Amino acid sequence: MSLVAIDPITRIEGHLKVEIEVEGGVIVRARCSGALYRGLELILIGRHPLDAQKITQRICGVCPLAHSTAASLCLDDALGLAPPRNGQLLRNLIYGANFLHNHILHFYHLALPDYLDPSTLEGRLAPLGGLLAPGDGAGDRRFSPEENGRLLEHYVEALVMRRKAQELVALFGGKMPHDMAIVPGGVTCRPSLGDVAAFRFRLRELASFIEGTYIPDLLLVAKRYGDHFQLGKVGRLLSFGCFPLEGERLFPAGVWQGGEVKPVNADELREGVYSSWYRGEGDSHPREEEAPPDPDKARAYSWIKSPRYQGEAFEVGPAARVAVGLKLGPPGLREAAEGLLSQAGVNPQALSSVMGRHLARGIEALFLIRAMEDWLSQLDLAGPVAVPYSLPQEAEGQGLVDAPRGALGHWIRIRDRKIAHYQVIAPTTWNACPRDEAGRPGPIEQALEGTKVAGDGLLEAGRIVRSFDPCLACAVQ
Ligand code: NFE
Numbered sequence: 001m002s003l004v005a006i007d008p009i010t011r012i013e014g015h016l017k018v019e020i021e022v023e024g025g026v027i028v029r030a031r032c033s034g035a036l037y038r039g040l041e042l043i044l045i046g047r048h049p050l051d052a053q054k055i056t057q058r059i060c061g062v063c064p065l066a067h068s069t070a071a072s073l074c075l076d077d078a079l080g081l082a083p084p085r086n087g088q089l090l091r092n093l094i095y096g097a098n099f100l101h102n103h104i105l106h107f108y109h110l111a112l113p114d115y116l117d118p119s120t121l122e123g124r125l126a127p128l129g130g131l132l133a134p135g136d137g138a139g140d141r142r143f144s145p146e147e148n149g150r151l152l153e154h155y156v157e158a159l160v161m162r163r164k165a166q167e168l169v170a171l172f173g174g175k176m177p178h179d180m181a182i183v184p185g186g187v188t189c190r191p192s193l194g195d196v197a198a199f200r201f202r203l204r205e206l207a208s209f210i211e212g213t214y215i216p217d218l219l220l221v222a223k224r225y226g227d228h229f230q231l232g233k234v235g236r237l238l239s240f241g242c243f244p245l246e247g248e249r250l251f252p253a254g255v256w257q258g259g260e261v262k263p264v265n266a267d268e269l270r271e272g273v274y275s276s277w278y279r280g281e282g283d284s285h286p287r288e289e290e291a292p293p294d295p296d297k298a299r300a301y302s303w304i305k306s307p308r309y310q311g312e313a314f315e316v317g318p319a320a321r322v323a324v325g326l327k328l329g330p331p332g333l334r335e336a337a338e339g340l341l342s343q344a345g346v347n348p349q350a351l352s353s354v355m356g357r358h359l360a361r362g363i364e365a366l367f368l369i370r371a372m373e374d375w376l377s378q379l380d381l382a383g384p385v386a387v388p389y390s391l392p393q394e395a396e397g398q399g400l401v402d403a404p405r406g407a408l409g410h411w412i413r414i415r416d417r418k419i420a421h422y423q424v425i426a427p428t429t430w431n432a433c434p435r436d437e438a439g440r441p442g443p444i445e446q447a448l449e450g451t452k453v454a455g456d457g458l459l460e461a462g463r464i465v466r467s468f469d470p471c472l473a474c475a476v477q
Contacts, residue, residue: 311438
């Protein structure tokens with residue numbers, strides 16, 4: 001038996017340690033450990049409730065718009081606010097740009113180097129070869145030198161596309177990271193006709209890249225690595241849905257198990273700390289949760305807590321959104337999903353896998369960019385963008401929305417017009433959580449355990465872990 005610790009896993013956000021035990025060519029046990037503590041939930045206590053929306057964005061520089069949106073929905077709920085249609089459209093356009101940025105970043109810059117062979121590069125791209133040279137876990141490279149070169153050209157082009165997506169956030173949101181426009185009650189921005197034209201122009205450029213480059217590259221990887229639809233499977237999927245407009249969500253909420261989809265009941269969420277460095281034993285609803293840090297807790301092995309729904313661990317993220325969307329989503333989402341699944345030659349059961357997660361991100365990008373073009377054309381430049389708020393003495397609220405990496409929840413309790421309690425459960429808290437009291441592993445641990453490996457397991461473990469696109473800053477908050 002061999003025990004390997006990958007610490008830290010590279011090409012993800014933050015510090016994640018993964019330990020794998022390999023016996024007889026199989027990963028028999030895996031442990032995922034979040035190796036940093038943040039404490040933003042504690043920093044919020046005693047502050048003005050509206051500070052939550054600004055401060056929780058600072059949880060992360062990659063998905064700040066997800067926290068901006070979740071905190072605004074949470075405060076909308078606590079303060080009884082219903083943003084006008086224009087405010088909803090503008091929130092979705094700003095957040096949508098950040099969503100697209102995340103998916104392009106993940107495919108080209110975080111995941112693709114696991115599949116490329118940079119040693120075959122020539123000409124102006126040759127210096128990239130040294131930068132991207134695979135270290136531990138090299139091998140199983142299946143592209144021809146010509147394909148490698150083309151994919152690496154696109155790797156460079158994707159950097160420019162990410163800049164354009166960030167510019168979209170800044171055009172309506174004021175700046176990136178950490179937008180200034182999304183607030184409880186709506187948005188603070190009133191785009192001019194010129195802003196809308198600048199937004200439309202960049203959106204079109206991004207749409208051309210997604211349709212003409214990202215999706216063909218993704219299908220090439222999916223075909224060449226078709227066996228990765230069987231790698232890193234989990235199978236229990238949960239989504240809060242995202243991009244609300246007049247009570248409907250573009251990506252609907254749902255719990256997917258064995259092909260069946262059920263509604264999410266947020267009262268059945270719990271967060272446990274059995275294997276985490278926090279004081280306490282059992283689990284509790286995030287509305288009531290009190291778990292101060294306890295770095296000396298003997299059996300703990302992670303700063304990430306263990307979220308559970310109806311007592312079970314759930315994978316969250318693109319696979320969950322697309323699996324739920326195939327049942328409950330609008331026709332455009334179902335068409336995009338069915339089209340790409342059939343081109344890849346797989347069915348929806350394959351979504352919860354290494355290649356299924358990559359494919360699901362492509363499906364989302366394709367569908368979302370079309371929805372954004374439609375939202376942009378619906379803007380009423382003279383219409384209201386927000387409703388006024390007044391701060392109650394006491395209130396409670398919850399904001400549930402899907403971030404690019406999966407289900408994100410914010411919960412607030414207000415007392416004496418100040419924050420008395422604030423709790424966040426982020427997507428990577430779900431995916432990279434440690435074992436619970438019953439010994440049930442977290443989704444990434446589950447995806448790793450039982451995997452057949454060729455050598456020490458580093459290659460397979462890296463590909464499996466990165467397919468979840470973990471963000472440790474969010475996971476520990
Ligand atoms: Ni820091 Fe995030 C997303 C959130 S992941 S990137 O997507 O919330 O836990």
